[in-house]
Amino acid sequence: MTLKVVVVGAGVVGAACAFHAASAGLDVTVVDRGPVGAGTTSRGEGNVLLSDKEPGPELALARLSRTLWDEAGRELGADTLELEPKGGLVVASTDESLAALREFAARQEAAGVRAEPVDRVRDLEPHLAPGIPGGVHYPQDAQVQPVLAAAALLRAAVRRGARFHTGEVVGALTTRDGDRTPLGPTPLGPTSHGPTSHGPTSHGPAPVGPVPEGPVPGGRITGVRTAAGEVLPADAVVNAAGTWGGEVGRRLGAPVEVLPRRGFVLVTEPLPPMVRHKVYSADYVANVASSDAGLETSCVVEGTRGGTILVGASRERVGFDTTLNTAVVARLAAQACRLFPFLRGVHLMRAYRGFRPYCPDHLPVIGPDPRVPGVVHACGHEGAGIGLAPGTGALVTAHLLGRPWRDADPAAHTGLLPDRFLTPGGAPQ
Amino acid sequence: MSEPVDLVVVGAGPAGMTAAATALAGGLRVVLLDSGTALGGQYWRHPPEHARAAVPTDDLHHGLGRYRALCRALAAHRSAGRLDLRLAHHAWSAVREGDGFAVHVVDRRDAPRETAAVLRAPRLLVATGAYDRQLPFPGWDLPGVLTAGGLQALLKGGGVAAGSRVALGGTGPFLLPVAAGLAARGVEVVAVCEAAHPRAWLRHPGPLLRNPGKWAEGASYAATLARHRVPVRPRTAIVAAEGGARVTAVRLAPLAPDGSPRPGTERRVEVDAVGVGWGFAPQLDLLVPLGCALTESADGNAVAAVDAGQRTTVPGLYTAGETCGVGGAALAVHEGRLAAWSVLADSGAAAPAPANRARTAVRSAVARQRAFARAMALAHPVPRAWPAWLTDETVVCRCEEVTAGAVRTARADGAHDHRQVKQLTRAGMGWCQGRMCGPAVHCLTARGRAYEPAERLVATPVTLGALAGLDEEPTDNAEPDKECS
Amino acid sequence: MSEIVVDGDPLPFVEGQTVAAALVAAGRVAWRTTRVGRRPRGVFCGIGVCFDCLVTVDGARGQRACLLPARPGMTVTTREDDDE
Numbered sequence: 001m002t003l004k005v006v007v008v009g010a011g012v013v014g015a016a017c018a019f020h021a022a023s024a025g026l027d028v029t030v031v032d033r034g035p036v037g038a039g040t041t042s043r044g045e046g047n048v049l050l051s052d053k054e055p056g057p058e059l060a061l062a063r064l065s066r067t068l069w070d071e072a073g074r075e076l077g078a079d080t081l082e083l084e085p086k087g088g089l090v091v092a093s094t095d096e097s098l099a100a101l102r103e104f105a106a107r108q109e110a111a112g113v114r115a116e117p118v119d120r121v122r123d124l125e126p127h128l129a130p131g132i133p134g135g136v137h138y139p140q141d142a143q144v145q146p147v148l149a150a151a152a153l154l155r156a157a158v159r160r161g162a163r164f165h166t167g168e169v170v171g172a173l174t175t176r177d178g179d180r181t182p183l184g185p186t187p188l189g190p191t192s193h194g195p196t197s198h199g200p201t202s203h204g205p206a207p208v209g210p211v212p213e214g215p216v217p218g219g220r221i222t223g224v225r226t227a228a229g230e231v232l233p234a235d236a237v238v239n240a241a242g243t244w245g246g247e248v249g250r251r252l253g254a255p256v257e258v259l260p261r262r263g264f265v266l267v268t269e270p271l272p273p274m275v276r277h278k279v280y281s282a283d284y285v286a287n288v289a290s291s292d293a294g295l296e297t298s299c300v301v302e303g304t305r306g307g308t309i310l311v312g313a314s315r316e317r318v319g320f321d322t323t324l325n326t327a328v329v330a331r332l333a334a335q336a337c338r339l340f341p342f343l344r345g346v347h348l349m350r351a352y353r354g355f356r357p358y359c360p361d362h363l364p365v366i367g368p369d370p371r372v373p374g375v376v377h378a379c380g381h382e383g384a385g386i387g388l389a390p391g392t393g394a395l396v397t398a399h400l401l402g403r404p405w406r407d408a409d410p411a412a413h414t415g416l417l418p419d420r421f422l423t424p425g426g427a428p429q
Numbered sequence: 430m431s432e433p434v435d436l437v438v439v440g441a442g443p444a445g446m447t448a449a450a451t452a453l454a455g456g457l458r459v460v461l462l463d464s465g466t467a468l469g470g471q472y473w474r475h476p477p478e479h480a481r482a483a484v485p486t487d488d489l490h491h492g493l494g495r496y497r498a499l500c501r502a503l504a505a506h507r508s509a510g511r512l513d514l515r516l517a518h519h520a521w522s523a524v525r526e527g528d529g530f531a532v533h534v535v536d537r538r539d540a541p542r543e544t545a546a547v548l549r550a551p552r553l554l555v556a557t558g559a560y561d562r563q564l565p566f567p568g569w570d571l572p573g574v575l576t577a578g579g580l581q582a583l584l585k586g587g588g589v590a591a592g593s594r595v596a597l598g599g600t601g602p603f604l605l606p607v608a609a610g611l612a613a614r615g616v617e618v619v620a621v622c623e624a625a626h627p628r629a630w631l632r633h634p635g636p637l638l639r640n641p642g643k644w645a646e647g648a649s650y651a652a653t654l655a656r657h658r659v660p661v662r663p664r665t666a667i668v669a670a671e672g673g674a675r676v677t678a679v680r681l682a683p684l685a686p687d688g689s690p691r692p693g694t695e696r697r698v699e700v701d702a703v704g705v706g707w708g709f710a711p712q713l714d715l716l717v718p719l720g721c722a723l724t725e726s727a728d729g730n731a732v733a734a735v736d737a738g739q740r741t742t743v744p745g746l747y748t749a750g751e752t753c754g755v756g757g758a759a760l761a762v763h764e765g766r767l768a769a770w771s772v773l774a775d776s777g778a779a780a781p782a783p784a785n786r787a788r789t790a791v792r793s794a795v796a797r798q799r800a801f802a803r804a805m806a807l808a809h810p811v812p813r814a815w816p817a818w819l820t821d822e823t824v825v826c827r828c829e830e831v832t833a834g835a836v837r838t839a840r841a842d843g844a845h846d847h848r849q850v851k852q853l854t855r856a857g858m859g860w861c862q863g864r865m866c867g868p869a870v871h872c873l874t875a876r877g878r879a880y881e882p883a884e885r886l887v888a889t890p891v892t893l894g895a896l897a898g899l900d901e902e903p904t905d906n907a908e909p910d911k912e913c914s
Numbered sequence: 915m916s917e918i919v920v921d922g923d924p925l926p927f928v929e930g931q932t933v934a935a936a937l938v939a940a941g942r943v944a945w946r947t948t949r950v951g952r953r954p955r956g957v958f959c960g961i962g963v964c965f966d967c968l969v970t971v972d973g974a975r976g977q978r979a980c981l982l983p984a985r986p987g988m989t990v991t992t993r994e995d996d997d998e
Contacts, residue, residue: 035849042852147852151842164843269860269890269976270949306829306855307949311893323524324718324886326533326899330545333896344894347976350862351886464962466983471961477983480930540982541974560963572944572956579960582980587935588928591943591957674954675943702943827958827966830950860965860976865958889962890976 002027003400006224006234008169008248010034011041012146012386013378014240015153016393019072021238022160024397024405029232030154031224033168037150040242040385043354045265045302045310046146047278048387051088051138054104055111057415058363058384063112064408065391066140071406072149072390076156081149082305088141088278091121091132091339098134101282105136114139127274129341141278143302146386153389167226172237172252174219174372221252221374236400238376240392243357245365245379254369255428256418258380260355262316264328266336267350268343270307278302279339299335301343309346311336313383320355358382359421366395367410367417376400377418434458434513434550436772437532439520439715442470443758444750445556446499447765448772452554453506455773455780460548461503462515462534464889468500470558471578472758474585484588489610491646492758515548519889523553523715529745532715533899535891543895552745552772555716555733556765559709559751562730562868564599564815565833567823568670568679569705577607577706590616592702596679598622598667599706600809605650605661607704612657619698621654622665622681624688624707625809633804640801642759667705668695668818676703688812707811709755710868710880714888716752719743725879726754728806730868737792738771739764747772756802763795816873825873826866828859833873840874847871848883857883860890916986920945921993927984934960934967934979945969945979945992 003026007014010032022028032038048069053059073083090105092098105115116137122128124137158164223233239256241248246258280300300312314328329351337343359365359380369375378396381388394408395416404410421428438449441463449461463470466477473496476484487493506512517540522533529551536544561576568574575583575591577599583589594617597604608621630637637643654661662681668690669680678699682690708728716733717723721741724734733741733753741748749768750761770783782788819825821834831854839853847863847870850856856870857863862885863870871880917924918936927936934957937945944956946968958966960980967979970991979990 035843035845037852038849151853155842266893268893306858308858322718322720324522326522326524326531326547329522330896330900333893334900337893337897344897345892345974347890347892348887348896349860349890350858353886464981476930480928483928484930537981541971541977560959560961570953570955570958572954575943575957576959576964579958579980582960583935583938583957587931587939589931589935589939591938824951824953827955827964830948830953860968861963865964 004233004235005238005400006031006232007238007240009240009242010036010154010164011039011242012037012150012389013242013381013392015150016389017238017240017378017396018157018162019153020393020397020405021400022157022162024401026400028157028162029165030162031165031167031169031232036154037147040354040356041146041150043352044146044386045312046144046386048142048144049088050113050140051090055107057413059111061388061391061413065388068390068394068406069142076152080152082145083142085142086277088138089121089124089135090280090282091135092282093132095133097282101136125276125279127340127342129339144386167228167230169224169248170227170251171225172221173223173225174221221372236374236376238378238396240378242379242385243355245357252372252375254372254375256365256377257360257421258357260320261358261382262318262353263356264314264351264353266311266329266332266348268309269347269349271309271346273303275301275303275309281339299332301336301339322353356382364388364416365418366392367399369418370422432458434460435776436552436554437530437548437550438554438556439532440470440556440558441468442556442558442750443472444761444765446503447762448554448556448749448769450499450502451766451769452772453512455778457776457778458511460513460515462518462520464519466517469496474582476586486585486588488613489585520715521887521889521891523719535895543892545895545899552776554747554768554772555752556750557712557715557752559711559755561706562708562710563865564707564811564869565823565825566668566818567820570824570827571670571672571676572674573676573701574670574703577604577704580704581607581610584610584614590614593617594619594700595702595704596620596667596698596700597704600624601708602805603706608659609650609653612653612659618659619700620681621659621661622667623661623663624666624684624812627663629808633807636800636804639797643801667703670703676700679703684812687814689814689817708809709751711752711755713752713882714885716748717884718886719746721746723881727803728755729811729880731879731881739768740771754799754802756798760795760798760802763791766791767795811872825869826856826859828861829855831856836870836873844874846875850874918984918988918990920990931984932980933969933982933984933990936984937979
């Protein structure tokens, strides 16, 4: 019998889960209250990075994911994803930070990352400011256009039999409340794209839906209920709700701590190609792993196919506050201009904000939740969700199948399991 | 100006000028800023004051008496040191800050040099007006095809006509003053194509009869057009423009009741310039990120929701004029006054409240003119079947050169609003950020709902260098304008 | 009458006119080409909203000709700068 999987969330991670699960022959339904890629996916630069990750569980997933992006590019067409293996260049502004960067890069290299020390950074990026002592080139760093990539993955999943259902999941059904809900193959609700709210996903936090009835503890999941009262039967439910993964986990009876971290990305006017790589200062590496409250910025500068230059990325823990922080914008602008002086005369055309989903230890939470059999988490990727999406999709599929899938072996990624947040009894720590 | 400011007014058109003058008369200290180089906005667009002798434009205007009175009043308050007038200042963001607002501007008086500055006040009044609403058609991106407002702006601001044989098309009463202005400057206006049915106004006669001033203005345009033998063609649209380096001809087609061109009836008319406009889209860029609620207007636009005193749903934030519903300059003036009265009342200003009679008179004028605007909007709708004149190759997004065919493909892929189309096609991602193509892409994907523009956190482009300056040495209040207005 | 310099050639303007008005007065309605289709573009909205009329002024790129007052001696470049 084919395993019925409901994937909650049609962002890039949900789309990748659907793509891999459908490719593995599972019966997949993706459910989201909005259209594909309308949440944090549409607010990212499209980073597929190895360079910013220190050796450990995230880097292991990132390396797998990087290979799977190439595979997706071959299967779906690199153009449909705007997959560009442009490489990254991390530059250090002082001799001390260069030494630290080189040391960090050596450890990454030992973990399987290609990292090439560069002395003359302007050979790689002619418009960089003079006087930069050096950097490290990471040829494996790449970029995709996140919404196009999510849409392409979801389309491919649908071609492989998956369904996309518009609706908001408000609760789970489990074997313990089977008396109240029909089990077995229940007809799905309408699967046409009904009218959806177009506000919340693009303007910030989700409206909290009706208060769900929590499933009775201990029961295996049998389906999810939507706000419209439909029941989607499921043997397994994947929580790929990104920044809203904490709330969705709660509704499924399997809460995980996923918090929003606000970020702004600046977009310039379109220009002839001026920046070839993803270029960032070495401080970014420190910031990504930081637990400090408040504002952090360290800019990442890169060109896009559309000719614009993206300047990211700030990180602030301010809940779902949507206000533009003009001080952040000014700080990012100043940092970008220090790296690339020509940017002083280039116009900021647009800024966008997103809410990155992060877990307290800054690692994604991927794998089955021991408290509610059938619930599999795939969220909390913070700023790395685009890059880690295919690896996450393959890993989730492996967990669903109970065996490795496309080089994703659950035994090799135990550091990402939700168990790390739970006491041996199953209660949150 | 060293003392704290009570109110920042963004936009110095009819609404903003009136609001600023009223608030100043009530004793408040005001910053009035505008991106233009002269007071007046689009309706009273003028060359900079020092150049008016060289570019005479008085004969193109209506209500100049009121404009001059407002200019005099504002000049007096400026001499008294209570008005800080900032012309050539572009507001790129307005955010809540503490109990008040911070308006982030770039000073472009010395353009192309830009200097960033921040203007702060407990209350903010946004009177940023509107711009022409556009519907694409084959050839609309040829040189010489302008918005109707663009033709008007060149004429009023620079004394320049963009062509010698001009066709105008679209819908709405605005086409008439543009035609009259061009004709008065010796331009041959070969056709004014009005998509609406001439008797559509009669479906809502009440508001028309109760606004005799509008009739008088309309009659004066009609007289000018008759004098210059300008043909006005109802139920007709410009469905294509032809040319290479410049437009050389337009195709005009009578429209069926649903707005589709009647097959086999097209006429080709040679021209060297074209003006098009389908009503207006309100400029909401500063308001949307502040989180003020929007409401649907009869013309299909989402507009700022305001109470009877022009207060938005955000405390301390007011708006007047086209931002809360396109209705023309006379309505904007009244709304500006109402907004300023609310600011005065809410600030606890010492000034006596306006007499009840004055307040009642303005409120009833606003009600009457809003009803008129609503009747106009219903009489001049965007024709339902306008996409019939698009081909798959027609450019919809001028900046990123996204075609109607690409938009249709995105729609077939499940994109059901302009934001989704943008993500999938880049339509609306270019320099203008969807200001030109947004309403059209909305019509192509989500007909039936009001057009709600994308949230634009950056309301106008600003150089990274100017922004960096803000980080490097925070300059709060740059020098006020020393030039005359 | 004052002059600005457009792509190396003097262009007269009347005090108070914008760069776009000066160009249009001289019969030019297009002065830029688009990035993708190399289509000619010039003034469209005339009020700073559409960004079709962009020029480089005194070395500063991305200037809206329709907003920028012409000043004597101003240097205007209209061609796309592919190799900045």
